Amino acid sequence: MLALRNVTYSYPLQIQRERPVLDDISLELPPGKVLCVAGNNGSGKSTLAQLCAGLLLPSSGSLELEGRRITRKSDFLELRRKMGILFQSPEDQLFAESVFKDVSFGPKNLGLKGDSLEKRVRKACEMVGLPLNLYGGKSPFSLSEGEKRRVALAGILAMEPQILILDEPFIGLDFEGRKLLESALEAFMRQGTASIILFTHELAHCWKLATDFAFLSGGKIAAFEKGDINLLRDMDFSSLSMNLPQWAVLARKLSNMGAKINNPESPRDLALALISIKESSGGK
Numbered sequence: 492m493l494a495l496r497n498v499t500y501s502y503p504l505q506i507q508r509e510r511p512v513l514d515d516i517s518l519e520l521p522p523g524k525v526l527c528v529a530g531n532n533g534s535g536k537s538t539l540a541q542l543c544a545g546l547l548l549p550s551s552g553s554l555e556l557e558g559r560r561i562t563r564k565s566d567f568l569e570l571r572r573k574m575g576i577l578f579q580s581p582e583d584q585l586f587a588e589s590v591f592k593d594v595s596f597g598p599k600n601l602g603l604k605g606d607s608l609e610k611r612v613r614k615a616c617e618m619v620g621l622p623l624n625l626y627g628g629k630s631p632f633s634l635s636e637g638e639k640r641r642v643a644l645a646g647i648l649a650m651e652p653q654i655l656i657l658d659e660p661f662i663g664l665d666f667e668g669r670k671l672l673e674s675a676l677e678a679f680m681r682q683g684t685a686s687i688i689l690f691t692h693e694l695a696h697c698w699k700l701a702t703d704f705a706f707l708s709g710g711k712i713a714a715f716e717k718g719d720i721n722l723l724r725d726m727d728f729s730s731l732s733m734n735l736p737q738w739a740v741l742a743r744k745l746s747n748m749g750a751k752i753n754n755p756e757s758p759r760d761l762a763l764a765l766i767s768i769k770e771s772s773g774g775k
């Protein structure tokens with residue numbers, strides 16, 4: 492499990508009196524969870540993503556991995572080995588002349604070669620919906636934005652990380668592209684004890700995958716379990732300037748008007764709740 496304990500972060504060149512970008516943040520990510528961290532532009536998502544991946548060091552507070560506080564350089568190296576981070580601009584992560592070479596870079600560095608290397612690369616490419624026989628020889632730079640993002644993800648999955656950190660993975664993808672990426676992430680989660688932290692400014696994109704939510708605003712964070720009805724009923728989303736998915740806004744309004752709607756998790760749940768209310772009131 493990854494945990495952040497009272498983590499504060501200011502960039503080195505930030506003016507001293509300025510509020511830190513991240514202020515006293517505590518979070519826990521147990522295995523098997525998909526934590527969706529939502530926040531507006533500039534709220535600190537990419538900064539927090541890099542802190543979780545061990546690429547930035549907290550100004551104060553600490554990180555823990557499996558209950559052990561991370562302090563030494565060797566601990567950070569171990570953290571980085573267990574994490575896979577997909578950056579906000581995955582194009583920056585691509586460099587090789589073919590998809591095969593790009594995806595095999597990480598596992599090769601882990602010492603894999605020959606058949607086991609090819610097997611690992613094949614599996615990762617299949618997980619992201621880019622079969623090796625069709626895409627392996629192509630240049631990653633000749634692919635569409637959505638395909639590039641999935642190649643970058645395959646390169647990370649091929650290293651079999653325990654925790655996947657995704658910074659705005661759905662940005663710029665159409666419905667089909669989002670579905671393909673979603674299936675890759677579901678396949679990753681089916682592997683057992685893995686977990687994901689997904690950073691986004693658009694809640695609707697990760698509603699299905701998320702098991703927990705956290706909202707980042709003014710450098711502070713508030714985390715919720717997905718099943719928590721208060722998330723829909725009591726949160727002041729306008730102060731966060733966050734948009735809930737439209738169907739969730741409707742569920743919240745109906746719930747505030749007294750309708751018995753148990754925290755629906757999808758438009759389908761909401762539709763079923765409305766049907767059952769209608770049936771129990773004799774169709775009125």
Ligand SMILES: Nc1ncnc2c1ncn2[C@@H]1O[C@H](COP(=O)(O)OP(=O)(O)OP(=O)(O)O)[C@@H](O)[C@H]1O
Pocket residue numbers: 502503504505512530531532533534535536537538539579692
């Ligand atoms: N290298 C840097 N040096 C100084 N300040 C930085 C640096 N990178 C980011 N910041 C500042 O930190 C704050 C948070 O930035 P960050 O990129 O983490 O936000 P974000 O939530 O990822 O935004 P976006 O949704 O636009 O990607 C911003 O005010 C930004 O100006």
Ligand SMILES: [Mg+2]
Pocket residue numbers: 536537538579658
């Ligand atoms: Mg960002």
